Amino acid sequence: MRTSIATVSLSGSLTEKLTAASRAGFDGVEIFENDLLASPLTPEEIRARCADLGLTVDLYQPMRDIEAVPEEEFARNLRRARHKFELMRRLGADTVLVCSSVHPLAVDDDALAAEHLSRLADLAQDFGVRVAYEALAWGRNISTYDHAWHVVETAGHPALGTCLDSFHILSRGSDPKGIEDIPGEKIFFLQLADAPLLAMDVLQWSRHYRCFPGQGGFDVAGLVRHVLRTGYDGPLSLEVFNDVFRQAEAGPTAVDAHRSLLVLQERVGLADLPAPVVPTGVAFAELVTPDAEPVAEVLGALAFTRAARHHGKPVDLWQQGEARILVNTGTAVRRGDGTGLAAIGLESPDPAGAARRAEALLAPVLPRRRAERDAPLDAVAAPDGTELFFCATDRPGLPDWRADFEDTGQRAEGTGVTRIDHLALVQPWHHFDEATLFHRGVLGLSAQESVDVADPYGLLRSRAVTGDDGGVRIALSVGAAPADDTVHAQHIALATPDVVAAARRFRAAGGPLLPMPANYYDDLAARFEFADGELETYRELGILYDRDAHGEFRHCYTRTVGRVFFELVQRDGGYRGYGAANAPVRLAAQHAVRRLTGG
Amino acid sequence: MRTSIATVSLSGSLTEKLTAASRAGFDGVEIFENDLLASPLTPEEIRARCADLGLTVDLYQPMRDIEAVPEEEFARNLRRARHKFELMRRLGADTVLVCSSVHPLAVDDDALAAEHLSRLADLAQDFGVRVAYEALAWGRNISTYDHAWHVVETAGHPALGTCLDSFHILSRGSDPKGIEDIPGEKIFFLQLADAPLLAMDVLQWSRHYRCFPGQGGFDVAGLVRHVLRTGYDGPLSLEVFNDVFRQAEAGPTAVDAHRSLLVLQERVGLADLPAPVVPTGVAFAELVTPDAEPVAEVLGALAFTRAARHHGKPVDLWQQGEARILVNTGTAVRRGDGTGLAAIGLESPDPAGAARRAEALLAPVLPRRRAERDAPLDAVAAPDGTELFFCATDRPGLPDWRADFEDTGQRAEGTGVTRIDHLALVQPWHHFDEATLFHRGVLGLSAQESVDVADPYGLLRSRAVTGDDGGVRIALSVGAAPADDTVHAQHIALATPDVVAAARRFRAAGGPLLPMPANYYDDLAARFEFADGELETYRELGILYDRDAHGEFRHCYTRTVGRVFFELVQRDGGYRGYGAANAPVRLAAQHAVRRLTGG
Structure with missing residues (x-):
């Protein structure tokens, strides 16, 4: 299917956005009104630019607060619409998005809403424009997709259809199955966005936290399957408002966006990609x-x-x-x-x-x-x-x-380390969600829940991606602020069946272990019971301890070399984590060493 | 009254936090467990450091999931508590915070909770420690301050009292008046935090968005008045979890924090500060x-x-x-x-x-x-x-x-500009809330609502502070990311009764006006009706237009010199804003000029 992206999803000037969308492989764009207003290019120049870049202008958006308002207000709306339809003709856009009204004077009267939309569609038709009416999740009177469709159906106008938006539908917990009751040719447009599952005001959630399909918690693919069953054959279009993407370079964000649609199309059976080969x-x-x-x-x-x-x-x-x-x-x-x-x-x-x-x-x-x-x-x-x-x-x-x-002829004699347990990679600040999607979609790894880790100088986010059998484990983390990715080192964690022996040997060979504070061990003594002398050994070597429902985890760290350090880890009894509970202490210890050495 | 701050409210190592708190004028600190665990200093060394800095250790926190759990779990808790009470003796802390349980096995049984807390208090008493029991807003069974007080009253133990936290009380919408029913001597501690009024999950709200009193939307002063009526004479202590403060330099944050308590004390009649002198x-x-x-x-x-x-x-x-x-x-x-x-x-x-x-x-x-x-x-x-x-x-x-x-003998001949309408200042990223509190508390200005402004490369936040009569207006803004404060220029807005004449004169004198895109004027034509030729004049001069319920606003911009530019503004009919609706277009135009000139 054709793929499209709303310009509001990308950072920069309109021309930067168009270029990035084209290079990433999108077929079209939704042009967001503010991007057009702020552009020095005329609508004709934008149209030509899009054509040069191989992009169609699939949607112009949005028109707001159109319907079910007092008549004099509606007359002003029609006047405004005429200007916009003229603009769309110059722009070469044939579909306009109309969001359900949030106007304080909008009345709860479906018949009036249908009449107003019908009159708008009459005008649109004169300009060769189709009106796609969408229920905002926070619409004043119309806030669900089935309600919006009911109004469109009542109007019964050939130039009026509905626009479905996965965020507005799934954020309200609506059942998307009812989509199948809408004739495909009356779905004029399909906007897709995912979002993390947050319990918050839906307007703020929508405006700041949307992300690309596969990066959040919504079943976007499930929704798309329902839409496909209607016979919809318009574009799959991304409309994502996200504070981080607004700042990130448009090029990589557009690639991330298009990758999300490729993975989505694969999931719903629309794309035939080479099958994932999960690393072992x-x-x-x-x-x-x-x-x-x-x-x-x-x-x-x-x-x-x-x-x-x-x-x-x-x-x-x-x-x-x-x-x-x-x-x-x-x-x-x-x-x-x-x-x-x-x-x-x-x-x-x-x-x-x-x-x-x-x-x-x-x-x-x-x-x-x-x-x-x-x-x-x-x-x-x-x-x-x-x-x-x-x-x-x-x-x-x-x-x-x-x-x-x-x-070299040198035979490996060490037996303390058996394999690489996991690798920890620091991600560029703007690309944490992209990294997860990449490791999941491209490599076929599974992503664990994201966790917050308190560094003394800000919160980090960390998320592990793993292979099915634990053969590959990669911990992705991101700092609290854009400049932060140089502060935190990457590391290589080495599995050992006996971390005490491995740590002792390392130290005996002159290796520098990261020292851990005594207070940490006093706390361990308060929280757990250890065999005689065990805690003293950990204290001496700087070994940290954690436990989960499955097993135990003992680990220690080398000092940092350049931007890398090593960790020795002993997993017992099926422990699944990475010692995240100990990360604040480890980070504080690393900062302390850095302060001492000026490193 | 004595003032205190929880170490979790500040960034850095424990010693950095203590130093910052002392320099800012705090009398004491709450020591957060993780800060102690990560510190290379022993409890005795921390105690001595605090004494040297003139700080008392007012609270050790927190102990979690203590009460109403299965007996074997409670036995483990007592064992852990004994370790912590020993630690507190070494630390010189005599009050411990116990938060209401969120343990999955905690039962809804006030009598059992009271019994457990009473047994904990018995043990605490042996170490000279008092237990301050606090209802977490998301506590499993006990989540309101009156419920927590009921359990404390039931226990009737001299070493057991309650801790009140303004966030936990006000975030749930509890009426703080009932605080007056608690005897002052049974309120062992008072923690203060404000927060912006967000509709979101209370745990996330608490952990990431708290701020200092006067920076959010809670009536913290009103709550403190109720507490004072009980005869409470312990410290006023700040406990603020905030993602931005975690990253900001501890020194300025501590000053901001202490300033918030000074203003708060003034509001409740506890401090006799020199009266505000509002600039005119x-x-x-x-x-x-x-x-x-x-x-x-x-x-x-x-x-x-x-x-x-x-x-x-x-x-x-x-x-x-x-x-x-x-x-x-x-x-x-x-x-x-x-x-x-x-x-x-x-x-x-x-x-x-x-x-x-x-x-x-x-x-x-x-x-x-x-x-x-x-x-x-x-x-x-x-x-x-x-x-x-x-x-x-x-x-x-x-x-x-x-x-x-x-x-100089040169007489001012220009009559186009009458006064400075407002000044726009870019704030360092970590200090936006501090700036608002400063202008409000120190200068006696009033703060308007904060608004989001879409820059092509990220969202800005902007908030105006004004004198009573509009004589002083300052627009504070902050970029989307820490590095952003150099991107956006400050500006001086000059009031004129006739912006068209002023802009014409400026241009005739060779002054460079910031050009605005033609699409913006097409949109104005769609939204408003203008007199013949008016819009063409605006288009020619790059004048922007806005309207609110009170009046109209016309404004234009000069090109930037260094980090500063000028704005000519004409306010008519009592318009109250700053043309925020036009800011995205202006910002895009400035970015376009910068790209052209490489400036």
Whole structure:
């Protein structure tokens, strides 16, 4: 189906919005009145610009407070409408959105509303315009889609139909099944928006917190299925008012938006995308660094072994158990100057298929980093710039990504670390919802609930995305403010069956553990009962403790190197979380170290 | 009365919080458990630090989910409580906050709740601790203050009293009058917070949107009056969870917080502050600039005359009607390098009194900029750094601030501008609520409702503060994100009885007017009926139009010089606003100019 987006959903000037919508692959736009008013382009110039960009103008919006008002008010409305219909002719837009009235003098009289809308449609028809009437969730007298349809049906005018908006329908808890009672040709337009499930005033909710389908809590796909059963064949159009998207760069937001519609179309059976290939594990994490020494010291102290080296590039493969960390000192330091987590190798049952899906869902495909002898590696960029490689380790019938590495002859001796437990990535402030949708829609991971974490200098939000079997766990987090994404480091959490032994060995090898405050352990003593000496051991090593309904979690942290630190984690009995309850203490400890070292 | 603040209300490490609270003048603190846990200081060290800073530890908080739970759970709670009471002894805190249970197994049984609390109080008494029991607005079974008091009364234990929290009481719409039925000595603690009136889930409202008294919509003073009638003589303590304050520098937030309590105490008759001296007009606006030429060009084109010059400093006084603008090319460029609005002269019936009040309300008093021959000028700094001078112009019995200026002999000939209509100041992102409280509490201005303004790159918030008679109008605004305060310029709006004539004259003198898009005028034509040619004149000059229930508003803008621009405004028939409906178009036009000029 054709896809469209309301210009109000994107940031910037009208021309920036149009360009972003076109580049992201939309077929059309809804032009929001204020965007047009503020534009230096004439309606004819906007029309030409849209045509050049391959965009149709699917809707002009909105006209407000039209119907069921006193007659002299309605006469003024018709006068205003005539101006707007003339404008729409110049703009090349043939459908106008009319929202149900919130005028203080609007009366609760369906017959009058139908008569007024019918007279408006008469006028519209003269200009070749169709009127799409929509119930605002906070409309004064008409606030449900079935009520709006009843009025449209009563009017019985060929140039009058209804507009359905998933936010207005689902935010009121209306049952969307009744949509199927509307003839498809009378649904003139379909606007889609999702939203987090918030208990708040619906007007504020609508104006500030809408998001793209798949990013909130509404069953938008379910609603679309009902609409499709009516025979509706107009565009799927996004209309999202969101304080964050208003500030974010229009280009990435438009890509995020179009990706949401692709995933939605797949869910309702309208799009035939390459099937998701859920990664089964983490093949490697890759650090880039201008100076391998500090990283090598920490990895050495963690009992990793420099097991192999890339045959053509300055990349070392450090290994312990199934945990593999690449250290890249090549010139392409992609994330600023310091040491950072630049890439993740995702163990994939079908690397090429995974890459095809990612590409179909608008992920930038990276040029394969391949020299003559290199194995092909499929890679895309995540919204935060992290490179994701789809690869195979020791899998029959698939090329092994380690083919490009030559053994150093050093055998991995460490046994404390078995695998990468999870990776924690800091997201750019404006793109947290996009990151979740990306990991869910493109990679096929499942998203957990978002949690607030109190950093001493502001609240963070954090949300884990995981594979079905816990083979892949990625914790996405975002700072309290746009500038914050440099404050908080990414990290690599390493699974160990015995965190005490692993921490002791690390410290004995000269590795710097993050010290934790004594008060934290006094509190643990108040909350839990421990075996003799257990708490003292944790206190000595800076090990944190958490428990959930399934099991226990013990974890500790290394000091930060550049923008990265490591965590040693011991999960027992099926503990499912990430120690979020301990995160405020850990963050405060990291700030304290930073203050001391000026780092 | 003694004043206190919960450490959770401030940003940073515990020591940063304590230092900020002490410097702002608080007598004590509530220590929030997480702040203590994350601190590297021992309880004894924290106690000593507080003593050094002149702070008492008034409350330790919170203990949760204590009462009306299954017996084995309660036994664990007592065990935990013993640890916490030991900690409190080390900390020197004698009152603990216990919030009503939200435990899923808590039963609705007041007798059991009373018994549990009584047993807890028994234990507390052994450690010299008092238990203050508070109803959370979302408590599972006990959620109102009178219910909590009923349980405390039932328990009848000397070490058990109640804690009142204005948020929990007022957010539920409870009538605070019943507080007077509680004996003052059984009110162990009083926590104060205000909040904007939002229709949303009370838990989210409480955790993210609380603010200091006087910054929200609750009648906190009214509640405090009821509490005082009981004979309560404990501290007035602020407990504010606020996402913005969590990020803001602790120092200014603590000052803002303490100022809110001073104003509150004045309102309830507990503090005898110097009375407010409401400014009656704007004596001058002062621009600082490294280069007077561009400013002089604009002022000249606006028909201002360089009427006088400071006898000892490089400051020119430009005048037209009662509008006076100082242009200061001295080295003390206080707001960055460019041209900026640095100071406002407020016409005051009692300059010294105004300064005394400002000082009593913690406004930084500025050193008088005075040479031997200078008239004394009382000045303080507003939260955004703008200097506010309290001064008199042509007022018998008061020194005239113009005494330091020498006439140039050039007579003001312009008659287009009569006075400064309003000043628009951009506030630092974290300090918007503080700015409102400052202008209201310190200057005695009235605050209008806050409005959202759609900038192409994010929503702005704007709020006007005004004197009783419109003599002083200041529009405070804040950007959508922390980095935003440099994007939006401040401006000086000049009143004229004929904006068309003033704009024509400005343009004829070579002054650059901000061009407005043609589409805006097409929309005006759709919305209003104008006399023949009127709209064409507006279109030609870039004049914007608005109307309210009282009258009409016509206004236009100059191009920006540095960080400042000018507005010409014509108010007719008692129009009360600032043309907010036109602000999105104006902002888009300014962004367009900036893109063109790279400015």
